[in-house]
Amino acid sequence: MLKFFVVTGIGLALLNGWIIWWLWRALEHTGWLRPMLCLVVAVLGVSFPLLYKLGGDSAIEVWLLRAGSFWLGMLFYVFMLVLIMDIWGLASRLWAEPPVAPRWGGALLVMGLPLVIGCASWFNAANPIVREYDLTISTNDPVPQTYAQSPLILGVLADMHLGRIITAPRLVRAMDLLAPYKPDAVLYIGDIIDDHILVDVEGMAAALARVEPRLGHWVVPGNHEYISGSIKDSLDILRHSGMQVLRDQWRILDNAFVLVGRDDMSRHAFEGTPRKSLPEILADIPHAHRNLPIFVMDHQPSMLDEARTAGAVLELSGHTHFGQLWPFHWVVESMYENPMGLLIKNGLHSVVSPGVGTWGPPMRNTSRAEVLIVKVHFTQTAQ
Template identity: 75%
Template sequence: VPRWGAVLLVVGLPLAVGCASWLNAAYPAVRHYDLTIKTTDAIPPAYKNTPLTLGVLADMHLGRIVTAPRLVRAMDMLAPYKPDAVLYLGDMLDDHILLDVEAVAAALTRVQPRLGHWAVLGNHEYISGPIKNSLDILQRSGMQVLRDQWHVLDDVLVLAGRDDRSKPAFTGSPRKSLPEILADLPPEYKKLPLAVLDHQPYFLDEARTAGAVLEISGHTHYGQLWPFHWVVENMYENPHGLLSKKGMYSLVSAGTGAWGPPMRNTARPEVLVVKIHFVEAAE
């Protein structure tokens, strides 16, 4: 009996952990964040008592293993919150093989944000194939890609979408700095709060120096599988969740999909609902 008990422990425990990790990866959780942001500009009447609601997805890794039905599940979880805009934080693609672009586009239509679907690139958009192909897939799916570019959301928030830090390794050219990205921002928008979308949360101090009040990132997966969460905790100032420091929020998603084996046991996959409440600040 002790011998059979040992066999069951050696075989059964990893099997149970593996099954639980697979189920955990398949069913995202909705995470809610309420952030208060000060602005020196006049708050538009629509936002004086109503927050700007952002839906956030990251790190789906769509391809041969994580397929469009996983994205449908995530979008259906987000839809009831009626976000004003949906943000995609990179690594939405894992490879271009067997990727059903029409099914991905159909999944996006399950949420109809009045301010659009906005994406930035991650390292896997480069790894998965020619970057022009990744851009084409994202755009055909209905995402507007900010590649070292800015966009003003409803005259209330500036989005600065950064190209991924891996760009130089794949293209031989550097990504733009935040001051370079914002150099042509019209004067009437310079007082608006700045939110930076950057796939990898390496450069929080750079965002703070540029005046950002919020940076939203993904990439870390919070390790995805034990014990790698200890690794990312030592690599990043904010490996997961919300950090408020020196006047800036850093928000890092654990990701909505999975990379490699579709298994997770360090954190649930996430769909974020971020409500930004604007308050007027003195000059």
């Protein structure tokens, strides 16, 4: 983890340094504007990584953290425009044409276009939608009378990342989107909290109280429940808000299905012990319930083959954010069999949500922020 932060820090320093150097050249003869804009970029460039890691909680530190996170979302686009302009200038020299020096109009483009993209991406991230999936699941047991005429309705939230950047009102908005559907259960697929600093547990509890699913609120840890601090403290926050934690555990719900909650794959890196395999988790299910459909909550959609082999019919995941910002969705697509949406393969329905929140930049442009309504129709397997 330390190596990751060091490499990331060096990379951010190089990108921000290049941009500052370009702006210094572009804004020649602009008086105080040149040092002022370069100073702003330098401050924003260090604000997010330093304050996120150091955990500042004063009002000015929180607002600097948020401003730095917004700049982080713009950084790639600003750097790409700067790079294009420098390549253009180099090409002019190679073709023996008069060198093309950066100008303030170019600086306006370099900063203005990413700002427009950033604002649109922020609006997209801050206004989640409801995405619905209708699934048909076969069961060897008779279909429970509860679901003979109407489906099981699951509300699903992933990757809320509550903390200093995204606060409890975003959770209120998400619950208000779910409430009209009257879900039987609400499932939280990890990364619900981003850090322990200024987390409003009472606000979270009030948000959850806006939806009263008869089968309860259930949560599994994600990697940020580990990154944010002690996993015990993270799980205590979730429990105190009204969620029931499943950490390599299962529960029989409504005598209709087995709900399995997996610990996150990052457990080994933080605690030195691996999570249980899915067969190990399922080993002590009573014989009378062995034929019930198995629904798996697993934050990272990295073990779909294990879920298929274990006989799971539904796996709900998040984590990918579908890259969150262009073009990083291409990286995610290369990493996961199902980076977003619904994939049905060999009897397993894999549903991956890009999440209702964001990490780092409070913006997204590769997908919509979303909460899920998953309607499960049970049919009895022909004997």
